[in-house]
Amino acid sequence: MIPGPFLLYLGHSDDAVGIKTSRGVAAFRPDECVGEWRHDDCPLTLGLPRMDAAQGRAAGANTLILGIANAGGKMGDALIRDALSAIATGMHVASGLHQRLRDVPEIADAARQAGVQLFDVRDPPANLPVGNGKKRAGNRLLTVGTDCSVGKMYSTLALQRTMVARGITADFRATGQTGILIAGSGVPVDAVVADFISGAIETITPARSDDGWDLIEGQGSLFHPSFAGVSTGLLHGAQPRAIVMCHDPAREHMRGLPHYAVPGIAECIAANLSVARLTSPDVQAVGIALNTVKLPEDEARRLCAQTADAHGLPCTDPYRFGADPIIDWMQTCFDTSTSPMTVSA
Amino acid sequence: MIPGPFLLYLGHSDDAVGIKTSRGVAAFRPDECVGEWRHDDCPLTLGLPRMDAAQGRAAGANTLILGIANAGGKMGDALIRDALSAIATGMHVASGLHQRLRDVPEIADAARQAGVQLFDVRDPPANLPVGNGKKRAGNRLLTVGTDCSVGKMYSTLALQRTMVARGITADFRATGQTGILIAGSGVPVDAVVADFISGAIETITPARSDDGWDLIEGQGSLFHPSFAGVSTGLLHGAQPRAIVMCHDPAREHMRGLPHYAVPGIAECIAANLSVARLTSPDVQAVGIALNTVKLPEDEARRLCAQTADAHGLPCTDPYRFGADPIIDWMQTCFDTSTSPMTVSA
Incomplete structure (x- = not known):
């Protein structure tokens, strides 16, 4: 490397x-x-x-x-x-x-x-397949976002740290240049030819038969007019059991586009679940990750609590405060108590 | 060429x-x-x-x-x-x-x-821009579909023929290899790097200040797990005033994917309008184009009439029976009677 x-x-x-x-x-x-x-x-x-x-x-x-x-x-x-x-x-x-x-x-x-x-590192691998959408085994979580660059990679890596600390097998699957530099492998999905977006994600997250999780770094946003095609293909290729919505509360408009407002968290969760259901009918939103880097700690914690209450989902800044609230909730959702976190099907 | x-x-x-x-x-x-x-x-x-x-x-x-x-x-x-x-x-x-x-x-x-x-002909042009989503002038119609290969290109070309026959300026904008071979220009959108999907479509349909229409060939389907990313970027880049839903009533499952059912027309129209509204808030569905090549004529005409009634939209097989019902309805929607078809804004 x-x-x-x-x-x-x-x-x-x-x-x-x-x-x-x-x-x-x-x-x-x-x-x-x-x-x-x-x-x-x-x-x-x-x-x-x-x-x-x-x-x-x-x-x-x-x-x-x-x-x-x-x-x-x-x-x-x-x-x-x-x-x-x-x-x-x-x-x-x-x-x-x-x-x-x-x-x-x-x-x-x-x-x-x-x-x-x-x-x-933005060179995609040769010979990527077209996505096939076939149901495959294994636990996959995808981070999604209200906008580009709101903390999807940081949140994914923070979720991995917390899972590994609890003894859960968890692999970070990189889809962008930074993630690839950190992980040492992955696919730069925004550089893939358009016909192969979902196929690229299927390739880096093959079926797995253990109880471990693939934690997939999301890209873009369904609400970003420049990049929503990438986000759509990522959702379809990932077949996620779980999504985590990432959001930057300080973002004033969509990145690079002052003429576009940032969508609401609830609207954005609903849209992502709707698109994801095509290949993963039972997909659930399991948490909200706020990027609070611009807020003082007490204000950040208060905002996380308010956001959790408003949406009925655990909310944290996983990089700043740890991902425990989200992992706790995932263990409630998916645990069969025979292993740290087992597929209940 | x-x-x-x-x-x-x-x-x-x-x-x-x-x-x-x-x-x-x-x-x-x-x-x-x-x-x-x-x-x-x-x-x-x-x-x-x-x-x-x-x-x-x-x-x-x-x-x-x-x-x-x-x-x-x-x-x-x-x-x-x-x-x-x-x-x-x-x-x-x-x-x-x-x-x-x-x-x-x-x-x-x-x-x-x-x-x-x-x-x-699947070589995309060099130096495509990232889409910017900026509102631009002009009349644009995009064909969309319940699946791949259901007649979007044929319908677009048939709509163009009917418009031109009525004295309306109408330009076919090709987005696939066949369309490019027919038109002599265009962008093969499924071969574009994923980050540039919507930008490619913005490039081939620049702002126009006349009363003419850009008729944009759609690709894929929001409900096809392999290619929905392309369809999403196309919707965002096109900023369509109007969409026409294309459907093959003989299609038994999504093309190439026996494990995926074809979506209903109403569900598919709703999903396309929802995605399109991000860049074109007033977008309307103006018709349904059926590919009836496998049906006898009387049955095909009956199915078009039934489909029109069921969805409250004109329905025809534009290649087989002409596009008049859809163009009639568009003139009702958009005509200000000062020209064959003028932007009402």
Whole structure:
């Protein structure tokens, strides 16, 4: 896989959501991150030592992770320049952008000459099948959201931590570039050819006959006009027994689209269950995950309690406060008391 | 574009739906088709003279159209052999399959040596944007369906014929390989990278300020577990004022999936309107198009009348009986009587 340790790139970004790949790697693989590379006009930080390519290399970094995302995923001139300077120090480069490193001639040439590798983690695997919708065994949970970038990956990883801590077998199934960098495998579903969206998800979550769970990272939102097709195919391919609704209470409009309002949580749960039932008729919503990073703790806890009451579902910020309320409720829903969490069928 | 006349390939196919590309080109560009190439085990015909590559070339064909589709779109050995023999006669080759002609080394080499062209009409254009969902001017109609391959393209083209015959400006917007071969342009939406589905449709149906209509060919079905993501993105990108529901009353289960039932027409209309409202809040269903090819005429007409009564919408087989009932109703819905059909806003 991608050789660590990593130098995480923030570049010129001033969009806190846009650096989510770098932030996610820092949060879930902290031991592998030597520093962050940001320019003077970048007001953001991951709390890591600030260093440029040469300093990062001197500190031991083997790979520069271009962990910034922008709609459409194009590479600008500044980013290309910085990638070239990392290559010049002998670092590999990994990217989660739509545009491939190997398709930028200067970068491809420089990497060849320097003998370093380029990792385009948004490359989908070859020979994906068309989805077949056949009922398959196993426990699967999918995180869904009112919008893009509201905490679906963080929530999924937090749910996994809590399950594993309770002795439940739980595997994280990555569907985006950050998740793939963290997990070491997965499918970048938004980069798959449209006909193969649900087939890609069926492939990474094959039937399982143990009592363990596949925890599948959701993408986009049924209510985002740019990306709802991806979310729809993900729901159908996942065949989830359970969904968790992720929401950012501070989001003022749909990401990137000031002309679109964020849907209500209840409306969004209903729409997701309706779409999911096509391939998983008994699907249940088992919890709500709020991203409360912008709220003080007491206010965040109060909002979680209010949201739980309003929707009759456990609600927590799983990354900040742990996922226990949701896992408790899942054990009530699915437990047969012969194992930590068994399929009741 | 692709040089006619065409030889249409049926190969070894025994799946009447699987040869829909060859059949569509024969139906809507009959003057350009010199014959059909089918092997002894192919029980299907388009009613054209039967000929192989050499005979087709002798009859004047300049391009072999590999107009067969199979789930996943892979090319088998027999198809590759036949493509090579067409190239050997000096014909160009056009294909609508997912797997590209140029990616099959024998075919690419042979074409280079013979000096003929390969046309992969499922190649999406480069640099598609992410959809933005911004409200744009103009009249757009999208055909949707209870399943794949129920007549959405035929219905769209039949609606166009009737509108044009009435003096209404109406442009067919192709979204699949057959439509693109017929129209000469369009985007193969099922071959687009998932993040760009709605953006691709926004691109081929830009804002228009005349009173004309964009008639957009639909794809898949919200109720098909393999392809509903494509249908969702199409609805969002199209921002349709009007949808027409297409249905094959003889379909016993979802195409390719015996374990999935075909949804009811009313349920399917409601689901499509619900998804479409995200980007087009005032969208209306304006008609139902039945594919009655398997029914005798009196039975077909009776079924159209019954379906119209049951759903309170005009119903016809637009290809067999014309689209007049639907266009009449659209003129009632949208006409301001200052032009054949004007935006009432």
